Amino acid sequence: MVMNLSKYFEWELGVLKEAVNLAGLPSEVFDYLSKPDRIIQVKIPLRLDNGKLVVFEGYRVQHNNALGPYKGGIRYHPEVTLETDMALALGMTLKNSLAGIPYGGGKGAVKVDPSKLSMRELEALSRTYVRGIYKLIGPEEDIPAPDVNTNPQIMAWMVDEYSKLTGKNVPAVFTAKPPELWGNPVRIYSTGYGVAVMAKEAADLWMGGLKDKKVAVHGFGNVGSYAAYWISKFGAKVIAISNAYGSVYDPEGIDVELALKSPEILKDVRNYPRGQKSNDPDTILYTDVDILLPCSLENVITAEKAKNIKAKLIVEGANGPTTPDAEKILYSRKDFVAVIPDILANAGGVIMSYLEWVENLQWYFWDEEETRQKLSSIMSNNFNRTNIYWNKLRERHPERLVTMRDAAFALAVERVYTAMKLRGWI
Numbered sequence: 001m002v003m004n005l006s007k008y009f010e011w012e013l014g015v016l017k018e019a020v021n022l023a024g025l026p027s028e029v030f031d032y033l034s035k036p037d038r039i040i041q042v043k044i045p046l047r048l049d050n051g052k053l054v055v056f057e058g059y060r061v062q063h064n065n066a067l068g069p070y071k072g073g074i075r076y077h078p079e080v081t082l083e084t085d086m087a088l089a090l091g092m093t094l095k096n097s098l099a100g101i102p103y104g105g106g107k108g109a110v111k112v113d114p115s116k117l118s119m120r121e122l123e124a125l126s127r128t129y130v131r132g133i134y135k136l137i138g139p140e141e142d143i144p145a146p147d148v149n150t151n152p153q154i155m156a157w158m159v160d161e162y163s164k165l166t167g168k169n170v171p172a173v174f175t176a177k178p179p180e181l182w183g184n185p186v187r188i189y190s191t192g193y194g195v196a197v198m199a200k201e202a203a204d205l206w207m208g209g210l211k212d213k214k215v216a217v218h219g220f221g222n223v224g225s226y227a228a229y230w231i232s233k234f235g236a237k238v239i240a241i242s243n244a245y246g247s248v249y250d251p252e253g254i255d256v257e258l259a260l261k262s263p264e265i266l267k268d269v270r271n272y273p274r275g276q277k278s279n280d281p282d283t284i285l286y287t288d289v290d291i292l293l294p295c296s297l298e299n300v301i302t303a304e305k306a307k308n309i310k311a312k313l314i315v316e317g318a319n320g321p322t323t324p325d326a327e328k329i330l331y332s333r334k335d336f337v338a339v340i341p342d343i344l345a346n347a348g349g350v351i352m353s354y355l356e357w358v359e360n361l362q363w364y365f366w367d368e369e370e371t372r373q374k375l376s377s378i379m380s381n382n383f384n385r386t387n388i389y390w391n392k393l394r395e396r397h398p399e400r401l402v403t404m405r406d407a408a409f410a411l412a413v414e415r416v417y418t419a420m421k422l423r424g425w426i
Contacts, residue, residue, distance in 0.1 A: 009087040016090065019409035022393060022402070029417050032426055036089055037070075038062040041082065042132030044110060046125050049118050056125065060108040060133045062142055063089035066419035069140055070106030071096055071350065073147025074129075074154075078113040085109045088147075091343075092350075098412035099347045100382055101354040106142050108133070114149050126154050127161040134165050139172035139361060145353050152178045152187075172360035175353035184356045186371045187349070192226025192295070193372065194348020194379050195317040198340050199227075199291055200234045201383040202313055206337045207290065209235070214289040216240040216311065218281065219296025220259070220269050223317045223346065227293050228256045236291065240284035243269050243296075247284045250275030285309055294321035301326045316342040331401055341405035343412065344386055351378050386411055 013034055020030045040060040047053050059082050062070040072092035085107050093105025110129055114122055137144065146155055159174045159181070171182035179185045186193070203210040213236045217228045220243045228238045238256050240249045245268040248254070254272070264271040270279075285292065285301065286308045294300050295317030301309065306326035312335055316322065319342050322330075330336050352375055359365050366374070390407035420426045 009083050012087040012090055015409055016094075016413065018406065019094075019413040022397070022406055023410040023414045023417070025413065025417050026426075028426060029413065029420075032420070033064060033090065033093070033413070033416065036061050036063040036086055037065065038136070039082065039086070040133050040136055042129065044125060044128045044132065046121060046128065048121060057111045058109070058129045058132055059085045060136070060142070060144075061085045061089035061106060062136070063105040063107075064093045064416060065104035066416055066423060066425065067097055067104050068102035069104060069138075070142035071103035071145070071353070072105055072107040073145045074108035074110070074150050074158075075147035076110050076112050076114040076149040078111060080109040080111050093416060094409060094412040095343050095347055096350060097415045098343055098382065098386070098408055099351050099354075100378065100385070100415075101351060103143075103350070103354065106144070107147070108144050109147075122154070123157050126157045130158045130161040131165065134162050137162070137173060139170060139357070143173060143175060143353070143357060145175045145350070152176055152183060155183075156181050172357050175356045175360075176349075177356075182356075182360050184352065184359065184365070184371055185368050186375060187352045187356060189222075189226035189230075190352035190375060191346050191349040192223045192228075192317065193230050194351065194375065195223065195227040195293060195295065195315055195345050196230035196234060197348070197376050197379040198345045198383055199231055199236070199293065199313070199315045201380055202315065202338065202340055203236075203291065205387070207313065211235040212237055213291055214239050214287075215291045215293065216284045216287045216289045217293045217295060218242050218284055218300060218321075219294065219318060220266065221295065224293065224295030225256075225260050225266065227295055227317050228254070229260050231291075231293070232256045239289065240287045241269050241272075242281035242284045243267075244281060246270045246277060246279045247281050248272045248275040248277050249284065249287060291315065293317050297321065299323055301330075303329055306330050313337045313340070315340040316345045318342065319346070327403060327405065328401065331403055338404045340383075341403075341408050343405070344382060344408045347382070348375060348379060351375055 042058045044056040089107040096103040155174045155177045177183035215236045215238045217224045220241045237253045259265045270277045291313045292311035298320035301322040303325035306329040389411045393402045
């Protein structure tokens with residue numbers, strides 16, 4: 001699902017402007033960061049299996065590289081536009097900055113419905129896209145990764161095409177590749193794992209720990225299912241899960257490992273053998289839990305729904321699941337703790353991409369446990385830095401509501417600004 005394109009870009013620029021103001025930075029920082037460094041637009045001719053020639057549009061937006069090479073995913077979607085890609089590239093600059101990793105921000109896209117392509121057509125499309133942009137990407141220039149409707153197999157085709165064009169193996173130019181092709185197995189569950197780590201950090205600080213805390217997970221896809229798995233491993237009790245078809249509630253606790261291993265449950269959580277079932281995925285938003293993990297789509301938690309949410313802590317696995325009006329309502333409650341924003345909570349994927357990139361550059365690999373420990377350490381440090389900065393902003397602006405999201409964006413912009421200033425760009 002793609003948010004209304006003009007509204008999404010408008011919202012992203014509004015967030016940037018507010019972050020610049022909160023951080024007390026010159027207004028020229030907004031002017032600089034509201035435009036990308038470079039826009040690459042390519043045509044992708046593709047001969048279909050039926051013999052017809054069609055031409056698709058492809059983009060790569062390189063937003064800012066003050067902190068390091070451009071970094072961001074490639075999405076395949078029929079509704080994507082250049083404007084969408086520009087907004088997403090700006091978002092990646094901020095997410096990578098907040099994550100504390102040496103990356104700038106970029107984003108790529110092809111305007112296509114991949115579900116209508118055969119595997120041969122999909123491979124040809126992916127390779128042709130790389131041929132269009134390869135001179136402007138590289139392991140020290142711009143490192144793409146998967147996004148909506150792309151996956152490790154597509155990254156494998158892309159890294160192979162890039163390697164053919166450059167005449168040598170270059171695994172570090174794309175991340176989230178299959179483990180058999182210089183990828184890392186942690187990447188598959190890294191985003192969900194990172195969400196669970198963030199929940200643990202917040203619970204340890206504000207709620208006396210995760211042990212026996214009740215959790216609801218809205219969206220049991222890749223992110224939600226692994227977030228549920230790891231948060232249960234950390235001691236919490238997952239009592240409700242949902243996906244597009246409905247939800248299941250079991251006060252005795254969901255057997256997350258069983259659900260994760262069952263294709264039938266992953267497809268439709270109502271196939272879970274126990275608990276109370278509902279055809280409405282949103283019923284679990286109102287479950288009496290301590291922690292809510294929204295891991296499905298944007299704008300799930302609206303102002304109307306926020307009035308009935310009982311959770312004291314929300315950790316965003318999805319991008320933009322909480323509307324601004326809903327967030328204000330949540331923070332106005334006396335018993336509410338915080339919304340851990342998406343830019344902080346779901347950064348496990350890009351942080352894991354950074355670790356994979358480091359491995360590829362060195363032609364050296366860590367085992368799964370060591371990789372997971374490195375990921376966890378970076379996520380924990382980011383939470384602590386953001387929380388400290390949040391407290392400073394609240395002291396600096398006692399006249400207004402400052403959310404953790406405000407702090408996260410302001411901290412991200414400040415780091416980019418410092419890098420640009422030191423370089424003499426601004």
